[in-house]
Amino acid sequence: MRKVYLGLAGLMLAAVMVQWYLAAVGAFDKPQEDDSFALHSMNGMMIIPILSLLATVAAALSKAPGRTIGLTILPLGLIIVQVLIIALGNALNDSSGNTTPASLAVLGLHAINGMAIAAVSAMVFRQARRLAMGTAAGDTRNTAAHAS
Numbered sequence: 001m002r003k004v005y006l007g008l009a010g011l012m013l014a015a016v017m018v019q020w021y022l023a024a025v026g027a028f029d030k031p032q033e034d035d036s037f038a039l040h041s042m043n044g045m046m047i048i049p050i051l052s053l054l055a056t057v058a059a060a061l062s063k064a065p066g067r068t069i070g071l072t073i074l075p076l077g078l079i080i081v082q083v084l085i086i087a088l089g090n091a092l093n094d095s096s097g098n099t100t101p102a103s104l105a106v107l108g109l110h111a112i113n114g115m116a117i118a119a120v121s122a123m124v125f126r127q128a129r130r131l132a133m134g135t136a137a138g139d140t141r142n143t144a145a146h147a148s
Contacts, residue, residue, distance in 0.1 A: 009128035
């Protein structure tokens with residue numbers, strides 16, 4: 001199950017990296033349309049959350065430390081924050097739907113939170129790799145092999 005956890009953590013990290021690419025695709029689409037960010041939205045709202053949930057289940061079944069399990073579900077929570085950032089930013093637009101300085105200040109947090117999702121996903125992958133190799137904190141298996 002630890003190898004499954006590692007695989008899911010790797011897929012989640014890859015999906016987060018693809019998310020940056022899809023954001024750029026949407027940003028450079030001309031003319032800018034409602035569906036310019038459709039792939040970015042689908043990946044962020046479906047693929048990454050599903051992978052976070054599946055990886056969390058795999059981490060629990062792998063008997064990973066509680067902190068690691070919590071870290072694995074964190075990308076899902078941060079994606080919820082992404083949605084809230086967009087909702088609040090859009091709520092601060094003017095009456096004709098144009099952005100305001102306040103809405104731009106809030107919407108800019110979307111990129112910063114995206115960097116946090118990437119960092120957490122990288123930490124999850126690193127923890128999953130350590131767990132799969134038997135070198136996680138508190139794991140006594142293979143300790144003699146690593147000591148020599």
